[in-house]
């Protein structure tokens with residue numbers, strides 16, 4: 001029996017990284033501020049700085065690989081799409097070029113750049129938070145703050161059922177392929193082979209949910225009294241609290257200065 | 262002492278025509294293992310729901326007659342308390358895994374967390390159950406990625422950890438391979454030896470013959486046969502109720518037909534072996 005593993009539950013769960021080990025709500029607070037700054041400032045340079053800052057934080061919490069893997073693709077896709085849409089359709093005086101019926105203006109480009117970097121920066125906050133925080137840690141804190149554990153259960157098990165659905169559809173696709181149905185190659189083939197699996201997939205998920213409720217009931221899910229937690233997180237240190245308060249004060253000051261100034 | 266008594270109970274699911282359980286009467290004693298058999302749709306699962314108080318607390322519909330759980334009318338039980346009192350394990354290994362825990366160790370702890378057990382005691386209890394069920398190799402694994410048989414063992418561990426006196430087990434091995442089935446039945450045997458009251462629904466009558474003290478046969482929601490395992494499982498009428506006889510009983514009857522009958526109708530393999538040994542004198 002792996003007692004080292006078992007004994008790890010007797011102490012707070014830590015990953016020995018200053019950012020990852022911050023309280024999930026502290027991380028949320030910091031990342032929210034990072035996401036709000038470009039909304040308030042509305043300059044593409046600021047958004048870009050914030051985006052670079054995300055990479056810095058991701059690297060500092062040794063999550064650079066996971067973060068980049070998701071974020072770079074997402075940012076390029078959303079960013080270029082939004083930029084092109086805006087740049088092509090926003091009217092203006094300063095015409096840069098004409099392609100057929102499209103007129104591209106300096107105003108359009110400026111606006112596109114600002115809007116695209118803003119949205120990309122906001123997406124970055126989401127991605128960064130999701131790679132730097134485990135959902136179960138956030139739920140644990142929320143439960144301690146009084147959120148009912150039925151709510152946290154629903155969220156956590158929904159996340160798991162997304163994974164399950166993915167695995168299940170892979171399985172069904174494989175058996176389709178084994179039966180000689182084309183599941184690869186042309187996009188139309190893929191879509192054609194995908195639709196028939198949706199029925200069984202979702203019917204299965206629905207019919208399982210009553211059983212799941214019964215199973216959780218058998219695990220005393222609705223037992224009267226307060227539940228305990230096997231895992232525990234590090235208590236929020238005084239320094240973490242003070243730094244957070246300081247950051248929030250500076251941020252509020254900054255907002256007030258922007259609004260008044 | 263009676264732990265559950267069922268008196269004149271009939272039950273109809275909401276929005277259905279016929280009764281799923283009809284005029285049931287039975288006294289269940291503490292510490293015994295009751296085998297429940299019957300064809301598909303005969304009402305076995307419904308009966309389990311009745312014994313656990315899910316009827317009438319979770320399933321609405323029409324319930325007549327009385328069910329007493331530890332001398333208290335089921336209607337007067339707090340349903341949330343009842344579910345902590347009577348353990349339940351069923352067919353589908355996949356829906357019994359919570360889906361919110363990342364290791365088997367934490368999965369087994371979930372019920373105890375819900376019961377509000379303090380951490381030190383909780384960890385000790387989980388270790389105890391892991392050792393009992395020999396799950397040492399699994400504790401660090403993700404429960405969502407286990408095989409069906411492994412999941413079912415974890416489901417057993419999770420329920421056993423809660424230390425209920427009564428455990429209802431509904432077709433625990435119908436989706437498992439023979440090897441996992443044997444593992445599950447060795448767990449059921451452990452529970453028997455711990456003096457738990459067990460209700461076991463199982464199609465494999467040979468296993469019922471080995472493990473239960475009494476057997477109840479359901480047909481169309483009625484108890485058509487009941488009593489000691491020996492009596493019930495050696496009764497040819499079972500075949501009319503959509504239930505197979507144990508292989509040993511069949512063999513005993515075959516030998517009877519061939520005019521080579523044994524001293525009595527055997528229901529388990531070891532009984533047959535014993536009787537044949539006596540006959541040939543070894």
Ligand SMILES: Nc1ncnc2c1ncn2[C@@H]1O[C@H](COP(=O)(O)OP(=O)(O)O)[C@@H](O)[C@H]1O
Pocket residue numbers: 274275277281299300301302303304305306307308
């Ligand atoms: N939730 C339900 N609602 C309505 N009818 C049900 C429900 N569950 C079972 N039944 C019906 O009750 C009868 C007994 O079913 P069940 O107890 O599941 O049988 P068994 O477990 O022996 O196969 C069947 O006719 C079935 O269709």
Ligand SMILES: [Mg+2]
Pocket residue numbers: 305306307431432
């Ligand atoms: Mg059933």
